[in-house]
Amino acid sequence: MLINGAGGSVGGYAVQLAKHAGAHVIATAGPRSSERVKAAGADDVLGHGLPELAEPVDVVLNLAPVDPAQLAALAGVVRDGGVVVNTTVWMSAPSDEERGVRGINLFVNSDAAQLAQLVALVDSGKLRVDIARRVPLADLPALHAEAAAGPLSGKAIVFPPAALA
Template identity: 65%
Template sequence: MQAVRFHEFGTPDVLRLEEVPLPAPGPGEVRVRVAATSFNAVDGNIRLGAMQGPFPVALPHVPGADLAGTVDALGEGVTGWSVGDRVVGFLPMVPDGASAEQVLAPAEVLAPAPAAVPLVDAASLPTVGLTAWQALFDHGGLTAGQRVLVVGAGGAVGGYAVQLAAAAGAHVVATASPRSRDAVLAAGAAEVVDRTGADLATAVTEPVDLVLNLAPLEPDAFAALAGLVRDGGAVVSTTVWMPAPTDEARGVRGVDVYVRSDAAQLAELVARVDRGELRVAVAERVPLARLADVHARAARGELPGKVVVTV
């Protein structure tokens, strides 16, 4: 079978499309014929070798944590899945990923694929959808009637975060660029702040219960987020290279988010897609042979949004 791998850490040109052996599922594993994976920013950092602390991958390595495909073979002891089932999943980050014609997945990380969108587009959901869900509800404790500020709402995680927060009955204040404003409002934001020119400290006129930060900010601006939160609230951030700010005197928590696989949460996201309550946004579909180009464009800041990599 074919797979994209890198044999050394470095720039996008270390990615190579190669013939590799077909993997056999072990106990508790499912082999999936891949329809698509997707690009996430962490893929570029893993390729650079910048994530060896939390994700010590062995070389050569196949990237791609997002998976959409069809069950191809079952390992010993696997129940609940059958050959031919359409599935999605967020794969463990250290083993080989889904930038390949077939991939092994722990059976417990998989959920049924949504029926309301093409199978390849479903690959855009797991990582960013789970990140948004866990940041808002597991770490932020968001409930109906609360105010949440989503910083970086125009991105892939932000789009899901705004939809999920609004559906939960929260009042969503979002920062976005002018080009993303209409999409963020359509996702359910009640207020949109122009991130290209506004000072959040003055633009956000009423305290919020939760800040969800999804954007790279200057250290001073990042630290100031805690001041926007009412007593007892939280700043939850996915930009883990800087610890989320806190204000212990007022009980404001700072939480750094590392997304984890959760099949039950993913199944709930899929159910919302199928009910028309959650919109899957795909900006571009690119064949596996062009994955190195996707990484290069991401490094230059040129990706138009969520990119699905079709296999």
């Protein structure tokens, strides 16, 4: 499986979940996040851009905001009968009908049973959530400003004042 854009929070979870499911994971990530992606369990970490792979993959999960030509090219790294899953809502997932490569557009679909499975994986330690800090609700504007200036490392949990005591 290729996870394109694995350096963010969602990518880190995708790597962990794919490894938990038994997949060999190839991930793309930038220099700032490549070590974090390796720590999440990626077997191989490549730089940004269309990767040159030794052999095609069964699945590509695109999490990166790529241009339309880059997204379309991802179908070319998928083996016949495989799938490209795209999370960028402004472009449709590419497909290649001649080779049986399907394109799937993925949107949020909250499902209580799936969320319960994720909670069970977190509780068992099989899915790690990197909590960088806890902040009071009053500091939320500063946290948003910090996030706008650049990516945050880990998750920030925001608590109402009474919960911090």
